[in-house]
Amino acid sequence: MRVVFSEHAGSLQPSAAGKILDTAADPNIISLAAGNPAPEALPADDVARIIAEEFQRDPIGVLQYSVPQGYLPLRAAVQEMLAARSGINRPEDDCIILSGAQQGGDLVARLLCNPGDVVLCEEPSFLGCLDAFRAAGARLIGIPVEQDGIDIQRLEEVLSGTQRIRFLYTIPNFQNPTGITMSLEKRQRLYELAVRYNIVILEDNPYGDLRFHGEDVPPIKSLDTTGHVLYMGSFSKILAPGLRVGYLVADREIIARLTTLKSACDVHTAILAQHICHRFITGRDMNAHLAALAALYRHKCELMLGEMDRLFDRRVSYTRPDGGLFLWCTLPEGLDGNLFAQRAAQAGVLVVPGSGFLTDTNQLSSCFRLNYSTPTDENIIRGIQILGELTRSL
Amino acid sequence: MRVVFSEHAGSLQPSAAGKILDTAADPNIISLAAGNPAPEALPADDVARIIAEEFQRDPIGVLQYSVPQGYLPLRAAVQEMLAARSGINRPEDDCIILSGAQQGGDLVARLLCNPGDVVLCEEPSFLGCLDAFRAAGARLIGIPVEQDGIDIQRLEEVLSGTQRIRFLYTIPNFQNPTGITMSLEKRQRLYELAVRYNIVILEDNPYGDLRFHGEDVPPIKSLDTTGHVLYMGSFSKILAPGLRVGYLVADREIIARLTTLKSACDVHTAILAQHICHRFITGRDMNAHLAALAALYRHKCELMLGEMDRLFDRRVSYTRPDGGLFLWCTLPEGLDGNLFAQRAAQAGVLVVPGSGFLTDTNQLSSCFRLNYSTPTDENIIRGIQILGELTRSL
8 A cells, every 4th residue: 555644744753752762661771861750749549549439429420421621620620720829810711621731732733823834932842742733734933942931032033024923832931851941021021022923822831830949930821911822731740641631721712712623633531530630639738739749859850960960071061940850951062962862872871862852853952851750869860870971971 | 812723623613513412411401412322331330440450550550651652451452352353453553542533533634634635434424523634624525325335336436536535434334423334345345446546444433343233244444455444443332432542453654653643642542541441351251241232222222213113204214223323314305404403402302413414514414313322211202202293293
């Protein structure tokens, strides 16, 4: 059989990160390449108890078809949580439950973009959503990330000089892959620019609840009075990624169209998983739960940074995140992150090379991403020791 | 804010069926419009027990991130089940787990179609997948369904006279919405034509295990030696739709590309749901389970047909399915199924008007779909009584 694949969705390439992760099953390999919650952060006993109770309370409801927009009690609980914790409470907004926040990237790109339309994103940015935008046929334009977030001056140049921009994708808190947080001032400027140029902001905040240093910065969505901001959150990092539950809050018309499209994509998100998320966020002290997660990741991040400070060659620079799961290393200029990642893998440590997070993955990057949430303390220590030796041999 | 929505995915209209179902929450309304399994067919106790055991056995595995292609033991069990039950065992094939079979319609259309490419489908056909194809920008061409399945002569005319056909979508067993089953002879002819014209067949078989009269007809996929057939199945009708687990079996290259695309859409299917499906199909006597489902739906179908034979006006014709969940009624020529559905709703009974299942939903249809799996026996009797009166007043 000869099959002709479609130009965009049919021509997506497996990501470099994916190829590296394929080898992560080897137990002798130390993976600093994942983005998983720590195993000890997964509240298995609580979830098992909630499931048993929900099967008692509503045995048909947890197994039968449900509605595309999502389980109503969960939608209400998410909107209450966002209003109370983050000041997100625009009256014209509504909420849709997603099969993980990744689905939001896919649905929003398809809702807003015809092939050839432009999506702006931070450079580097989360490769999963970049792939979703590529699958929709979008043309990606990257805006560099500075120490306090997206380069606003460059953004304004691109906005004023580019046709067919449909939306801007940003991860303002503990960005993936850099770990950088956007300042409040830049969030305000970004929102003003979105209104002035009439483009949508897709604000992705999967890590915002995992802050372990400093004070929360208000989400861009909390500044939104015009409906330009689509806000995505996830239960993957605060509860469990295997459930595949996320959500998107936006203007009612956007939510209605996303719901119609989602209905054609997967009918609705697995309903038992939605019941679990609802019971979890309404039934327990979330502040205490999040404080425990923050303490765990603070410890792991500080352990990794302390070892890096001790063992990495001085010519290697890296970010010091205030939360989230990742930090971002930059090799001395001219060195290739792909080559470094290959040599690290040969030495038994997986890292994700920086080029995978670029809008053009064929470009060279002197960077690589490290994750501290997944490995054990012992593997953080051993992994950084091996990487440190590599940096000193450059 | 002014938002420009994309031409295809952003312009999808809420389906007529969806609008009718919105009113189905009213407990005074009798819905014969759904496609849900009977509540008594959902094995809640078994699923609750399986979940408790899986949380004991692998508490991290049921909550953590997993792989896009799906839980390996489930993929293996699905392929074993298909080989044993249906003769589907092409050595070059592989399997991907989907977030419900609906996701297969979405992913396959995006993988194979650029906007303007042609998808052939039965006319009428399952509106959920037709919407997925529309969202991908496909142009739909319908081929009439006859008493023994798709009109092969008309199909050959269309195949020989149409450019840019990418695939043909068919539901050969107890088709949605007609309840019609394609004969073995037509399956063989259809496969031969697909090979001759080099088009893919997307064979959707969600109802095949729900046969309550006659003998199984081999799936088209069991005839496939060339890789032209993509076969989809679902756990929605034999286990529970709320889990959102389906699967697709096809040539390895197709599965690899679908996996890359799925990864960008929702990362992977909810992993606990995959564990449940694996344990369910490997841990119990599936023949006995399916026989019990068949007995239940045989009873409900015969109850509905018996009441229709007694109470429907003779000028209304309808199919007599050998399995599945639906039957299909045709009003006397010239009468409008939409109008009939509206009048039925006013009288307290929901049916789905036929036009929703057409490639052009603005076309008139003198048909409507009835579902017998969801309503109670009492509601089947009351509902058909009300519809019968309506048919006699036409």
